[in-house]
Structure formats: C-alpha cells, structure tokens
Amino acid sequence: MLAFFVRRLLMLLFVLFSVVTMAFFVMRLAPGDPARIIAGFDAPYETILALRRELGLDRPVIVQYVRYLGSLLRGDFGRSYNTRRPVLEELGWRYKNTLILAICAVSFSTFLGLTLGGLSAIKPYSIFDNFAMVVALLGVSAPIFWLAVIFMWVFGVKLRIFPTGGTGTVRHIVLPSLTLGLALSAVIARMTRSCLLECLGQDYVRTARAMGFGERTVIFRYALRNALIPVVTVVGLQLGYSLAGAVLTETVFAWPGLGRLLVDSIFARDYPVVQGCFIFVAFTFALTNFLVDVVYSLLDPRIRYH
C-alpha cells in the first residue's frame, strides 16, 4: 500500500513540475516583449531597457527559468502586467469562486446521475430507462455555453426565478451550477447504469438472492456498493472537467472565476496571469486525479497489486 502511494505521489510531483516547465516555456513562445507590453508602445527605449533588467528578462532563458521555479516555490507567481498586482492576489478569490461553482455542479450532477443511472439499471429497457438514457445522451450532446444562454433566457429573463448573472447570493449559483452539472450528470448516469447492470449479473448477487434477501438489500448492500467503485473515479474526474466547463459557464453568467480570468488575460496578453491560471487548473486536476486513485485503491484492494 505504501509503495503504491509513494509511487503515485512521485508521479504527481513529476507531472506538476512538468506542467510548470511547460507553462514557462510555452509562454516564452508567445509573441511580444513583456517589457514593451508593460511600458506601453510609446515608452522610450531606456524605460523598456530598465524594465527588462528589473524583470530579469535580460538574463539567459535558463536563468529566468530557475528563478521562476524558485519564486514559485516561495508562492510568488509574479505580477500581472495589467493591474501590477501579484498574480496570486488576482487568482486567489477567483479560484475560490470557481471551486464553489465546480463543487456545486459536481454535487448536483452526482445526485442526478446516480438517481437516473441507478433507477435505469434496476429496470433495464423499461420506459424510464430509455427515457433516462435519451436524456443523458442529450446532456452530453448539448453545447454547455448554449445551454447556459438558453437557461439564462428561460429562468432568468422569462420566468425571473434566478438572477441572470453575477455573484453574491446563493441564488446566483443555481443557474451556473445547473448548466454545468447537467452535462456532467449525463456521464455519471451512463456509468452508474452500466456498472450496476454488470454487478447485478454477478454470481454474488445471484447468491444473495438465493439466500432470500429482499431486492432492496440485494441492490444496496451487494450490487450498488461494488458498482459505485468505478463511479467514484468518474465523479472525481468530473471535478476536473467541471473546471473546463466552468470557463464557458462563467463567461455566460459573468461568474468571476478562474476561467473568465484566463480568457480575459489571454485577450490582454497578460502572460503571468495566464501562466498562473494554467498552473492552478493543472494542479487541481492532477491533485483530484491523485486523490481519486488513492480512494480507488482503498475501495478496491485489487488495484494495488497491478
């Protein structure tokens, strides 16, 4: 168990290191001189030179890279070109907003996905099953940004149930997390259905039935427990994907999160912020994947030996 854990941890560290390296060098490829971007296009040459020296841009790339790694370790992500404030300050509260959105969306999608998938598997090929699976298929096919616009129109403008955008109250989070969660729930529903169906066909379920346990006990105590193991993985991964979907929903609902910040910073060519966003997202995703792996190995001891 310990060996498995250590190996996964080392892999995580390697991936994080590579992500940082990639973020650094990819942003080097970006056109434009950062010093010129900060100083403005009409700045005198001396100002730009001074700024280059101040930012360390006159040093060889490899020195800049080592310095960048060093400052990251101290929690220093550099300063935004636009606001001149530390990147971490710009990122922090927006990251929190995105996490709130992601957690709400994943909770909603897990609830919906488990319910739909579970009920479908209990009565396979019934009307409900077909209906639920059609809904799930529609869920994965609808573009999330378009769903967001339609929901905003229907629930925000026509019915006036929820605010159309912004943040502040609990009501503000309903529409963004509903939109985001719907797409994710489709995947969870399909996974739950197929895993539960498979488990219901296993020998131990037949044994449990033969021993005279009620259908409820058979499903909850025997089949569902085993079926949920792969579903846990999917739910964990959904957290990462919800970060991706958040970019689109945040744009529609003006939710001040990381995704919106990333897109705005790309337009503004604010590379330190862009770098910071990528590193935050990759860290979150890598960390959730790591946790999912660990939880998975705790739930299913067979994994550890492979």
Next chain:
Amino acid sequence: MRILKTIFRNVGATLGFFGVLAFIVVGITAPYIAPFDPNKQNLRAIFQPPSQDHPFGTDQFGRDVLSRVLWGARTSLIVATSAIALAMLMGALAGVIVGYRGGWLDEVVMRFVDVLLTFPDIFLAIIITAVVPPGLGTTILAIAVYNLPQFIRVARAAALNVRENAFVEAAKASGASTSHVVFRHILPNSLAPIVVLATLRTAASILTAAGLSFLGLGVQPPTAEWGTMVSEARVYIVSAPWTSIFPGLAIFFTVLSFNLLGDGINDALNPRRRAFRG
C-alpha cells in the same frame, strides 16, 4: 459491411448515421444550397423574426441566419476533419513508433502525454490559443493538440499488441529494416482502433471547437461559425432569441448524431457490450 449492418439494426445509430451524412453533405454543398450570402449585411432588415424569406430570421447585421448556419456546418466540417486528421497522423506515427521501439523513447513520450492530460478538456486547446494568434488555422491546431494524447495512447497500445505477432518476427528475421517493419507491418495492422477513435472524437472536437469560438479564441468573425454565432447573438437573446437558438441547435444535432453513430460503431465492434445491452 458487417459494421453497417449492425448499425442499421439500431434505431439510434441509424438516425446518427443519417444525421452525420446530412452534416457532411450540407458542409460540402453550403455555397450552393444557402439562400443568401452568409456575410451579406442588410441593415434595413435586422432582427427579422423567422419568416418565409428567412426561415431562421436575420441577425444584428441583417444577415440571413439560415445561410450562416449552413455555412457554419462547412466551418465545423473543415475544422473537425482537419484537426482529427492532423491528430491522427501525428498521434498514430508517434504512438506506433514508441509502441514498437519501447525503451526510453516510449517513457519520454508517454510522460509527455501524461502532462498533456493534466490540462482538462478545453484547457489543452486554450493553451495553443494563448500563444498563437487566433484564426481558422490556430483552431485546427488547437483541436488537433487537444486530441493528440488520446491518439498516441491508442496507437501505442495497438502497436504493442501487433508487435507480438509472428509475422513481425518473420519480417525482422528476413532482415527488414525498422522503418519497413513499422510502416508495412505495425502501422497498417494498428489502424482499426485508431480509425474508431477518430469517429468517437469527432463529437467532442466539434463541441470544443465551438466552445473555443464562443470564447472568442477560435474561428474569428465574420466567418460563419456556430460557436461564434451563439456568442455574438447571446446579448440579443431577449429581443431576438432565434439568432442564438438556431446555431445552438445545429451544434446540438450534429454532436448528437456523431454520439449516436459512435455508440453504434462501438456496439458493432464490441460484441461483449452488444450482448450486454441485450
């Protein structure tokens, strides 16, 4: 042929097949079937609701929404097919070579794939648009990179399998060069799963490309593109909902068709799953 037969036995997959066919036909023939020039502005006819002349209405510049949706199919078709082809070419080559060779090269490439996979979904495409100026070519490149890790993995797994066959051993024994073995034996025999992956990834690619354009990082206006259309129209959702609804529906039905067809192909190629479905 056997695959087609299995597909047509399944209602969903059949619908998907015809949906995909319609998408491709519309994409190719858009210039001939679109009633208007998609970029022709008519400021005296802005925001006209759907009518006989303009079945999908007109947008904020008086452009015909139906014509733009039809041309949008062309844009999506170009982006999706070029990006998938590019990812397939790069991914299949890289995957097959490292799968066959193994060793340190395999380690390096697979760790690189791991790093790419740490950027969830659309983020991988966004990285490209962060450094390359946006446009059609950048969108294709971004979607190709977004698909690359999947293709490398599948191609590598296939090559690992094929490598163990006796005919590979025979070719090597008869003195064939490594490149001969890779290109004449390993690659052709690894193609089936790679082609299946290509069909499965099309739906996600169309969605992601539309998402990129929606964010303003993909195909640029005035080119008719579904994501861009929804993005431009969403401010007018209250006064002119048709300008957002129709391009969105176009994405929705196209992606749905590809998903239905993909499921069907998967069932056809995977008898265990078929039996399991009953």
